[in-house]
Amino acid sequence: MTNEELTIFEKDIAKIYEKGQIKAPIHLRDGNEDPLIQIFKNINREDYVFSTWASHLHALLKGIPPDIIKQDILQGRSITLHYPQHNFYSSAIVGGVAPIALGVSKALSESNKGTRVFCFIGDMTFHTGIANECIRYSIGHDLPITWVIEDNNKSVE
Numbered sequence: 522m523t524n525e526e527l528t529i530f531e532k533d534i535a536k537i538y539e540k541g542q543i544k545a546p547i548h549l550r551d552g553n554e555d556p557l558i559q560i561f562k563n564i565n566r567e568d569y570v571f572s573t574w575a576s577h578l579h580a581l582l583k584g585i586p587p588d589i590i591k592q593d594i595l596q597g598r599s600i601t602l603h604y605p606q607h608n609f610y611s612s613a614i615v616g617g618v619a620p621i622a623l624g625v626s627k628a629l630s631e632s633n634k635g636t637r638v639f640c641f642i643g644d645m646t647f648h649t650g651i652a653n654e655c656i657r658y659s660i661g662h663d664l665p666i667t668w669v670i671e672d673n674n675k676s677v678e
Contacts, residue, residue: 545597548575574600626666
């Protein structure tokens with residue numbers, strides 16, 4: 522997907538939300554489309570992606586059809602998008618995906634398939650104990666996981 526396609530999708534969701542048609546939280550990205558596009562160029566179809574509560578752009582870039590993502594958002598699942606058939610999972614719990622992503626990367630390292638894990642966390646999550654421990658463990662055991670720390674300049678850090 523292009524920057525323009527991602528922006529159009531997000532603006533469409535924002536308009537629907539502003540009309541009161543979505544009764545659940547929506548966390549918009551606004552402005553980090555280009556870096557995400559670059560990161561996702563390194564992610565293969567079979568790779569695993571673990572994301573935060575702001576996961577819709579990640580899901581789009583992973584190749585999940587926009588109409589499926591939009592339907593899930595309209596049904597109030599914006600902060601917990603899961604698509605096992607695409608190896609895509611998210612969590613609204615701060616740090617919630619870190620230990621799961623770590624476990625999947627440990628299993629993948631033992632299978633020698635060449636599949637990787639990409640775990641997206643926010644700058645606040647990065648400072649939590651669970652995320653820090655997971656990152657340190659993955660480095661110490663040379664696991665096939667890439668940690669992506671996103672900072673939208675709107676958080677506590």
